[in-house]
Amino acid sequence: MKSTFRPRLLNGHTGDPALLLSLRWQGRALLVDLGRIDRTPAPLLLPIEAVFVSHTHMDHFMGFDQLLRLLLARDATLRLYGPTGLADCVEGKLKGYTWNLTDEYAFTIDVTDIDEREMTEWRFAARRRFERELLRPPRPFTGVVLADGVFTVEAAPLDHRIVSMAYAVTERTHLNVRADALAASGLPPGRWLNTLKDAVRSGALDDTPIDVGAGDRRPLATLRDELLVVTPGQKIAYVVDTLFSPANVARVTRLARGADVFFCEAPFLEEDLEQATRRYHLTAAQAGALARAAAVRRLQVFHFSPRYEGRYGEIIAEAQAEFAGRDVRYGELERGRASLP
Ligand SMILES: [Zn+2]
Ligand SMILES: [Zn+2]
Structure with a gap:
């Protein structure tokens, strides 16, 4: 049986991160990260019901306004998930506009802040001029942020000098x-x-x-x-903006284990390792090493730095060579004992 998910990077390998997961036959969609989406046709975006935000650096969150504009007049609830502080950022964005004519609107935004131990839900309703309300008091965070009849979404907080949340979306077994x-x-x-x-x-x-x-x-x-007839569901893992540290390696390999498709950032080539490390980002070879350690089926690297324009093929080649074990720069990565350079 074909997988339910149809994943696509809305801005390709090089643009802002925004991974659309359309659910075939269901008229539903999820979005992982919310970089610019203004060039994406509305019919693709309208089915989005939940967005999983890695962190709120601008390139991962500036599409919020565009999604809000598109959904505002709809009778719908948009759910956002992300590291603690996401609700503050949503509130800040909403305070940037005037809401005196939305009393009749049913549109609502529910935001779940996730930290290492607990999740807290907040509500912003158009009919209440998007005033922030506590929807649900904190409850324990066990790794699963959303369990649906069709899929489960897990999260793992990674170190990017702030938290960058990694996600895995797993379809239930058919x-x-x-x-x-x-x-x-x-x-x-x-x-x-x-x-x-x-x-x-x-x-x-x-x-x-x-x-x-x-x-x-x-x-x-x-x-x-x-x-x-038992057919395992498809698993899609997503990692961006993170340092190649033993703790992060352990979390990524656990979260992404056995994924069918692993979307991983690769902003830098290994030749610029020092800069990648200083900026808490991965190199292409490190992305490949994570993919190999997690035993994923397919690695798709993206979020390339524009400094490599004209050399993007080298990034992909470096990541795939490390993933396939053809050009190993990173040894066995297991349970937090990463062999760091
Ligand atoms: Zn970042
Ligand atoms: Zn980024």
Whole structure:
């Protein structure tokens, strides 16, 4: 089965970070980072329901005004997630405009501030002139910021001299019943099939009994292997603006582990390692090393510095060579014991 997500970098490899994740067949979309989006056609942006912001340096957040302009008259809630301080930045932006004619508008912005230990939700409603309200008091942050019926979003705070949040969006496992196998089994279709799917998704043990009707109970593994086609959901990981430190390496490899596509910044070539480190950014080789350590399937580097104009191919080649292990500059990176240069 095809993946639900269709990812695209709205400004390519070199422009401001903004990764659109459209959900096929559903008319829904997520956005990771909110750099400029004014050149993106409105029909692509209108389905956005949640935005995951890495940090509020200007190149990652200046698209906020454009998204607000587009959604303001809609009966919708836009959810924003990001490091603690995001609600302050949203509030500051909203205070830059006059809101005396929006009392009838239903549009609402809900902002979740995430820090190392807890998440706090704030609300800004157009009908209340976007005055800030506490929506939900702090609750523990366990790594998952949003769990939806279709996907889960995890976050990991990284060090960029401020927090830069990394994200992983994972589609839930697809479970399809094999109609022919069900007919052959002689079991009647019914709600027990949903019970079986829920049990498989939640990772229940193989010998968990499933009631198939009329008091007949069968082990989960038997039913799963006979009746279900299990297709793992796609995983997309996203890392920008971060230092190649042991702690960051450990967090990235844990978060991005096994991702189908790993979007990773590579603003600098390894020849400018010193400058990359001073600015708390990655080099292309470091992006490749992270991708290899996390055993991702595909690495897509972006957020290139314009200083390399005309040499962008070198950035991609350097990252891919390190990822593939053809030109290894960074050794095995494991559990925080990064081999740093
Ligand atoms: Zn930054
Ligand atoms: Zn940046």
